[in-house]
Amino acid sequence: MNVSVVVFTSDLRLYDHPPLRAALDGRRSVVPLFVRDAAVDRAGFAAPNRLAFLADCLRDLDEGLRERGGRLVVRSGDTVEEVCRVAAETDADEVHLAAEASAFAQRRERRLRHALEAEGRRLHVHDAVTTAVPPGAVTPASTDHFAVFTPYFRHWSRQALRRPLAAPRAVPVPDGAVSEPLPSRDGLSGLSPALAPGGESEGRARLAAWLRSGAEAYADRHDDLAGDATSRLSPHLHFGTLSPVEVVHRARRAGGPGAEAFVRQLAWRDFHRQVLAARPTAAHADYRTRGDRWRWGPAAAADAEAWRQGRTGHPIVDAAMRQLLHEGWLHNRGRLLAASFLTKTLYIDWRVGAEHFLRWLVDGDLANNQLNWQWVAGTGTDTRPHRVLSPLAQARRYDPDGAYVLRWVPELADAADAAGATRAAVHEPWKLPERVRSASGYPDPIVDLAEGLARFRRARGLD
Incomplete structure (x- = not known):
């Protein structure tokens, strides 16, 4: 046996890829394998934006491999079962994989090692890849x-x-490695209109x-x-x-x-x-509990939906949420202030926001997303867990002339003009004349900032 398998997961590249270079070392051929794991779909992580970006990445990876005499092998199913099946079909004696941090990835690694060893094959896991x-x-x-x-x-x-590795010059693939067709963006629905290309x-x-x-x-x-x-x-x-x-x-x-x-x-x-x-449980449970009794019920659900749609009546928050829906991406400062508004001003569970971000973000990453949400909510690693980012103060500091708001909440531009106000006035549309606000169609604030802050302080026992 002189064949190895390299399993691509969150490392869809040829440059600086230690598992691929190790798989090629002294080998006659290698099977570059990607498995569309049904468990990812069942867990809700197969969001349309990421599926589209993934399709771009796999197509580009396949093209790069073909330029080197190889090709990408794609399978669907349970990762462990499909890796073992491909190894048996190609008579491979070793498998190479990048280490990852999530509980799912750690369970997958343990299962794969056990299954391969039962068949007399070896698993090599490589650090510093992702x-x-x-x-x-x-x-x-x-x-x-x-x-x-x-x-x-x-x-x-x-x-x-470690020093970065060059991309391999040749990737010979055995004839017996059968592949499904590459996935495509075609037919995917629910994509952000301005989603960036991948690869x-x-x-x-x-x-x-x-x-x-x-x-x-x-x-x-x-x-x-x-x-x-x-x-x-x-x-x-x-x-x-x-x-x-x-x-x-x-x-x-x-x-x-x-x-x-x-x-x-x-x-x-x-x-x-x-x-x-x-702490794998931090993906869904408080890293440091604050004893929060988050708001639930119809009023909280209506507030959360207004937040999702960018209709809270607080322009800087709404601009951020609309950018997220349109691009499948969001400026980091926008992520922070939108998350603070949901968890601190509306006092709604951080998991509600984290789920929405994972639905839309093309970079929806479990570690970054969940732990950043917890950082903002004050249940994570923040050393100032009770800090509140005021939307108005954030807007004045990071969007002083209202340009960001007007890009994503354009109905406020005409309102400011009709009122003879400066463009910076879009940060406080509730101060515009009532007839101008009504004509714009922009909603009144769903919460008064001072009342939201007072509610949060009471809930955390800070008063």
């Missing part, structure tokens, strides 16, 4: 993971990252362009909502069309305050993975 620094590589003296980011970042920054080629081009023209100003502009000065690389990091190890190396080579601030954000991504790897 993260720059693997979970567990740095830990405090007293426990198994860092619960505070700042000390984690100090240790993370001192780690020596390694797209990701590498975007990274190069951003390092060339966007990274320098990142430290000063990454919170500028209207300026849209973030990298927009999160979908490519989520699907692994870009290697976090390579991205950190390239950002550090670019240098400067912008690149340093960007690398810090990549460290946050690894931070959340080491938390989730150590």
Whole structure:
């Protein structure tokens, strides 16, 4: 036997791919395999936007493999069963896989190892493929993971990252590896109209362009909502069309305050993975409970639906929620203020918001999404769990002239003009004349900010 299998999961690339390079080492041929696992669909993670982006990624990966004499093998079913089946069909004696942090991925790895060993085959699991620094590589003296980011970042920054690997020149695939047709965007419904394209080629081009023209100003502009000065690389990091190890190396080579601030954000991504790897239940349960008795019932449900649709009457929140629906992506500052509004101002369970974000975000990542929601809700790792982001204060600071709001809530532009007001007045439409507000069709606020803050403080026993 001189055949190996490499299982692609959240690492859909050819550049800097340790499992693929190890699978090719000294081998006559390799089976590049991707399994459409039904368990992902059953768990509700097969959101249309991510399915479309995934289809782009798989097609691009297949094209890259064909340029190297190979092809991608796609199967549907249980990952463990399909990997074992492909290994038996091609007489492969070893399988290579990237390590991942979620409870589902850890169970899958254990099941796969047991099944392969029962057949006399070996499983090789590779770290630092979907993260720059693997979970567990740095830990405090007293426990198994860092619960505070700042000390984690100090240790993370001192780690020596492995050198990025070149893409292989040739990927010979055995004839016996039978594949299903590649999935396609065609026929998918419920997609965001402005969903970005996926694939390694797209990701590498975007990274190069951003390092060339966007990274320098990142430290000063990454919170500028209207300026849209973030990298927009999160979908490519989520699907692994870009290697976090390579991205950190390239950002550090670019240098400067912008690149340093960007690398810090990549460290946050690894931070959340080491938390989730150590505490898998944090995907659905409070990491640190605050004894919250979240609002439920018809009134809370109506408020949550207004939030989902971008109809809360608070323009900066509504702009963020409309961007999410239209693009399947959302500016990080918009994510923070929308999440704070739902959990702190409306006092609605963070899981309601996390579920909606996972329904629409193309970068819907379990570790980042759930733990960022918990951070904002105050049930996670935030050292200031009771902080509340005021929508009005956030709008004045990060969208001072109302440009972001007017991009996504355009009906307020005519209202401001009709009232002879400045464009910045769109942040407080309730101060416009009643006849102007009615003509715009924009709703009145569903909650008074002061009342929402008082309710939250009472619920947390802060008064």
